[in-house]
Amino acid sequence: MDFEFTAEQVAIRDTIRELVQDRVAPRAAEIDAKSEYPKDIETLFAENGILGIPFPEEYGGISGSSVTICMGIEEIAKACASSSLILAVQALGSYPILVAGSEEQKKRLCPPLASGEKVAAYALSEPGSGSDAAAMKTRAKRYGNEYVLSGTKQFITHGSVAGTLVVFAETEPGTDHRGISAFVLERETSPWIVSKIEHKLGIRGSPTAQIVLEEVKVPASNRLGEEGAGFKLALAVLDRSRPGIGAQALGIAEGAFDYALNYVKDRQQFGQPISSFQGIQFMLADIATQIEAARHLVYLSATKADSKAPDLTKTAAMAKLFASDMAMRATTDCVQLLGGYGYISDYPVERMMRDAKITQIYEGTNQIQRVVIARALLR
Amino acid sequence: MVQPLAAEIDRDHRFPQEAIEAATESGLMGVLIPREYGGAGLDALAFAICIEELAQACASTAVIVDVHTSVGTEPILLFGDEEQKRRWLPLLASGRLLGAFALSEPASGSDAASLKTTARRGGDGYVLNGTKVFITNIGHAGLYVVFARTGPDERAAGVSAFLVPADTPGLRVGQIFHKMGLHGSPTGELVLEDARVPAANRLGGEGEGFTIAMRALDSGRIGISGQALGIAQAAVDEARALMRERGHGQGDDFSLADMAARVESARLLAYHAAWLCGRGRRFTCEASMSKLHATDTAMQVALDTLQIAGDDGAAAGSPFERHVRDAKALQIYEGSNQVQRVVIARELLLG
Numbered sequence: 046m047d048f049e050f051t052a053e054q055v056a057i058r059d060t061i062r063e064l065v066q067d068r069v070a071p072r073a074a075e076i077d078a079k080s081e082y083p084k085d086i087e088t089l090f091a092e093n094g095i096l097g098i099p100f101p102e103e104y105g106g107i108s109g110s111s112v113t114i115c116m117g118i119e120e121i122a123k124a125c126a127s128s129s130l131i132l133a134v135q136a137l138g139s140y141p142i143l144v145a146g147s148e149e150q151k152k153r154l155c156p157p158l159a160s161g162e163k164v165a166a167y168a169l170s171e172p173g174s175g176s177d178a179a180a181m182k183t184r185a186k187r188y189g190n191e192y193v194l195s196g197t198k199q200f201i202t203h204g205s206v207a208g209t210l211v212v213f214a215e216t217e218p219g220t221d222h223r224g225i226s227a228f229v230l231e232r233e234t235s236p237w238i239v240s241k242i243e244h245k246l247g248i249r250g251s252p253t254a255q256i257v258l259e260e261v262k263v264p265a266s267n268r269l270g271e272e273g274a275g276f277k278l279a280l281a282v283l284d285r286s287r288p289g290i291g292a293q294a295l296g297i298a299e300g301a302f303d304y305a306l307n308y309v310k311d312r313q314q315f316g317q318p319i320s321s322f323q324g325i326q327f328m329l330a331d332i333a334t335q336i337e338a339a340r341h342l343v344y345l346s347a348t349k350a351d352s353k354a355p356d357l358t359k360t361a362a363m364a365k366l367f368a369s370d371m372a373m374r375a376t377t378d379c380v381q382l383l384g385g386y387g388y389i390s391d392y393p394v395e396r397m398m399r400d401a402k403i404t405q406i407y408e409g410t411n412q413i414q415r416v417v418i419a420r421a422l423l424r
Numbered sequence: 425m426v427q428p429l430a431a432e433i434d435r436d437h438r439f440p441q442e443a444i445e446a447a448t449e450s451g452l453m454g455v456l457i458p459r460e461y462g463g464a465g466l467d468a469l470a471f472a473i474c475i476e477e478l479a480q481a482c483a484s485t486a487v488i489v490d491v492h493t494s495v496g497t498e499p500i501l502l503f504g505d506e507e508q509k510r511r512w513l514p515l516l517a518s519g520r521l522l523g524a525f526a527l528s529e530p531a532s533g534s535d536a537a538s539l540k541t542t543a544r545r546g547g548d549g550y551v552l553n554g555t556k557v558f559i560t561n562i563g564h565a566g567l568y569v570v571f572a573r574t575g576p577d578e579r580a581a582g583v584s585a586f587l588v589p590a591d592t593p594g595l596r597v598g599q600i601f602h603k604m605g606l607h608g609s610p611t612g613e614l615v616l617e618d619a620r621v622p623a624a625n626r627l628g629g630e631g632e633g634f635t636i637a638m639r640a641l642d643s644g645r646i647g648i649s650g651q652a653l654g655i656a657q658a659a660v661d662e663a664r665a666l667m668r669e670r671g672h673g674q675g676d677d678f679s680l681a682d683m684a685a686r687v688e689s690a691r692l693l694a695y696h697a698a699w700l701c702g703r704g705r706r707f708t709c710e711a712s713m714s715k716l717h718a719t720d721t722a723m724q725v726a727l728d729t730l731q732i733a734g735d736d737g738a739a740a741g742s743p744f745e746r747h748v749r750d751a752k753a754l755q756i757y758e759g760s761n762q763v764q765r766v767v768i769a770r771e772l773l774l775g
């Protein structure tokens with residue numbers, strides 16, 4: 046395995062790092078306080094090609110590499126977890142097209158996403174179907190050259206702002222997961238209804254929507270893969286997106302740690318910086334070690350996604366599990382390092398702690414990751 | 425009365441006036457105050473249980489009552505002269521005055537003995553100047569126990585304690601903080617600009633202030649342990665109900681078992697510290713162990729139950745996400761858990 050990034054990847058990361066410092070970091074507290082989707086940051090990412098990272102050049106993008114996507118997500122999440130989801134969900138919503146789309150579909154659907162003209166979203170969960178995704182109720186009935194979709198999708202990140210929505214639905218109800226198919230909905234021609242926006246513990250700048258599909262017509266040419274291949278695709282997509290959630294968790298932890306490290310060097314108590322106390326030093330050492338371990342697992346899993354390694358499923362689940370648990374612990378400890386100041390919104394670490402929690406829950410809860418890992422081990 | 429308000433006051437950042445009135449009517453504001461001064465005359469164990477019960481319903485309401493009852497009132501109970509007790513305790517016991525405790529300053533948190541607020545003798549009293557920070561019950565308290573420097577000694581020996589009524593000219597409320605949790609319990613700055621108090625408002629002798637503060641915090645830690653137990657128990661009960669309703673695998677079962685065992689151990693540690701306190705024995709080390717273990721338990725249990733609840737638990741207004749935000753404060757205030765470790769190690773190594 047190669048521990049070095051390519052020169053091109055480093056150049057992309059440095060560009061993102063600079064943009065994030067100049068334009069994203071100063072907005073992060075406000076985005077959280079107002080619970081607003083940062084359209085300005087979306088535009089900034091579009092203009093600078095960041096939304097094109099998930100796509101290979103032939104589809105209008107600049108990379109298509111999971112490692113590069115993770116680098117981008119990590120950099121953005123250091124300052125603003127909500128903004129990092131603009132890239133992470135662009136990747137998540139595009140993977141189904143890139144993995145299962147025909148050449149015609151990729152050529153038609155990807156360029157507007159790669160240019161950032163549109164953002165994508167991914168609709169799998171339902172009110173009665175979370176960890177048990179195969180229990181979904183959304184129906185897709187075929188009438189000639191089109192399908193008609195009806196149902197409700199829950200916890201859809203960016204479902205309210207997306208122009209392209211990948212939806213999983215039952216084409217053959219009564220069967221198990223083999224009756225599920227995947228569709229690409231384009232908002233202009235296949236409009237969906239946003240029935241609710243959740244108010245959440247964290248990642249408040251990233252709208253989480255409940256979506257209602259009321260007899261939405263979708264051309265058959267927008268079905269991804271064969272009928273009945275949807276569930277397998279959903280899982281394959283999650284294998285590719287989980288390294289990205291690991292990268293997000295990693296970035297959140299690094300952002301909080303960077304702030305806390307400077308704080309403890311600065312904060313004087315008992316006539317010396319609190320960083321001179323061994324109790325504080327041990328906390329710093331533990332957090333830094335955990336971050337380092339998580340980083341390697343995240344990039345190993347991204348490397349495996351790029352090389353289509355046979356054990357990607359297991360490693361991606363491990364990376365997501367370990368990095369998100371690490372981020373929750375690390376951010377909680379970073380709040381602790383700032384004491385009372387850590388608990389108030391004048392300082393960024395309380396936001397980062399609230400943001401970290403969701404990384405243990407979405408794209409498969411950490412309980413599901415354990416199930417996936419155990420299944421891979423016991424097979 | 426208390427629980428139905430919990431989600432609303434959290435959402436609206438509102439002081440739970442009705443809940444505090446109900447607590448007053450039930451006699452909760454004077455739990456520790458002897459009957460002769462209008463209180464219930466109960467001991468530390470009863471106090472811990474009261475706070476635990478309140479916190480099961482609403483952690484904000486619990487900390488308001490806790491700070492009033494322990495660090496806001498106990499300094500008078502333990503160190504006040506007869507005249508001070510007769511004057512202030514009935515008002516505090518009846519809830520007509522809400523108590524508060526003003527020790528921390530912007531540059532003086534864990535290192536409380538370095539505080540900079542001054543109390544200069546002037547006329548027949550003292551003139552106080554300085555800024556106190558992270559004051560629970562700010563703006564609603566009628567009486568603040570304020571610690572200020574009277575002597576030339578730059579450390580603990582120069583600190584004295586004062587009873588400063590909220591209507592004292594020169595006392596004002598500074599910034600109110602926007603916090604991660606405990607949104608119903610206001611926290612902010614207390615600014616003292618030539619605030620004059622009579623000599624009769626000095627609690628204990630000059631230079632005794634730091635001792636008073638540390639003794640108040642020993643008991644305060646029992647209250648915070650009770651608050652932690654209440655949050656943790658509420659979270660465990662909610663997770664249990666959810667699991668019964670939704671079904672559960674062995675992963676969730678093990679998580680629930682670990683949490684229940686931890687809460688039970690934390691409860692026994694807290695009750696033991698309270699029992700020692702009630703019997704007049706030394707309890708500093710036990711109170712610190714209890715605060716450390718109970719608040720770490722509350723944080724872990726809040727996180728683990730939110731994990732069991734999943735996405736629904738992370739939606740604002742869900743008790744699961746509120747417990748996470750509320751629990752974090754407990755690892756920080758009334759002595760951060762790092763300070764508790766310092767206290768415990770000191771007691772073990774020197775005691």
